[in-house]
Amino acid sequence: MSEKKQVRVQIDKELADKTEKVLNTVGISTTTAVNIFYRKVASTGKIPFDIDSKKRK
Template sequence: MQTNQTQQIQVTVDRSLVAETNAIFEQLGLSQSAAITLFLKKVAATGRMPFDVALTERQKATLNLQAAIAQANRPVNDLETPAGYQRWEEDVHDDY
């Protein structure tokens, strides 16, 4: 006879998200534990997330803005000397 061993997991989740999803689970007749188990079984069966995981357009825009700010804060190379000009010419990240 095979015994089904279980393991308890603990996650930290925003309280409002827990309340919102528990209300949905209740309407579906599921406990929080059953819903999480369903999710894990789907991942195990398919070998992937059961939904697309991607950045939103706003998240992508935020990352692009952060990269632009970081680029703008970089020190300007000294282009008045031959050595400074050479460093600028060889730096593929300088686009000014």
């Protein structure tokens, strides 16, 4: 088994609540979702979706 590293983030409560609702609907935990994201970034060397570089309002 590989060594684990804890990652802590602060995120807007409303955003977290909405996201957790979606994740619960598809049956995955926040930890699993973050692991999926990290694995995709590591395997492709890029963010797995477009990021709008325009300043957000």
